[in-house]
Amino acid sequence: MNIIEELVDYSRLCWDRGLTESTGGNMSVRANDNTIYITPTFTVKHFLKPKDIVRISLDDEKLGGEKEPSSERKMHLLIYKERPDVNAIFHAHPPYATAFAVSGEKIPINVLPEAVLLLRNIAYLPYKMPGTQEFADAFNLELKKGKDVFILQNHGVTVVGKSIKEAYARLETLEFLARIVMITKDFGGIHEIPQKEIREYIERIENDKT
Numbered sequence: 001m002n003i004i005e006e007l008v009d010y011s012r013l014c015w016d017r018g019l020t021e022s023t024g025g026n027m028s029v030r031a032n033d034n035t036i037y038i039t040p041t042f043t044v045k046h047f048l049k050p051k052d053i054v055r056i057s058l059d060d061e062k063l064g065g066e067k068e069p070s071s072e073r074k075m076h077l078l079i080y081k082e083r084p085d086v087n088a089i090f091h092a093h094p095p096y097a098t099a100f101a102v103s104g105e106k107i108p109i110n111v112l113p114e115a116v117l118l119l120r121n122i123a124y125l126p127y128k129m130p131g132t133q134e135f136a137d138a139f140n141l142e143l144k145k146g147k148d149v150f151i152l153q154n155h156g157v158t159v160v161g162k163s164i165k166e167a168y169a170r171l172e173t174l175e176f177l178a179r180i181v182m183i184t185k186d187f188g189g190i191h192e193i194p195q196k197e198i199r200e201y202i203e204r205i206e207n208d209k210t
């Protein structure tokens, strides 16, 4: 499978799994130093096809494709410039995680091992008008701190990854976590994994990688 097909498959999966709605959300992948593939503007992701994907440069020149690139591309380009380790970005409006973004309440992470693994570098950004430079700039400071998950006040979420698969896993895990936390509240409260266990788990995972 080539990188464009993979981007299309995972973007469609976002819509099919209810992780974004209607034409909402935008996804991209870095192919090389100066080539980004990004989803087009105003497209229901369920119907996305490889020929719809737009090729742009890091300086926002259109390099190929029939459609226009997502209006959120400034955010994608800023992240790629700031973070050489990032090769894929998913922005979406998953309902449970977005409910946290609307309420302003923070999502507890230390409740599931998968969430600890994928979501521990989480940032909360203030509301900025979507598609503007101000919206993109709000990411700058948090990117420098190495954050991978961005909860956008009154809007949705953006996640990044080394690969399409990793960015997608972050998005789906984030939405599952938000959903489980909300269900748990009805069961009388959240029980967090003890801090000692969290530290040992992160150590174990990081040692496994080396």
Ligand SMILES: [Zn+2]
Pocket (backbone or CB within 6 Å): 024, 025, 091, 092, 093, 130, 155, 156
């Ligand atoms: Zn959005």
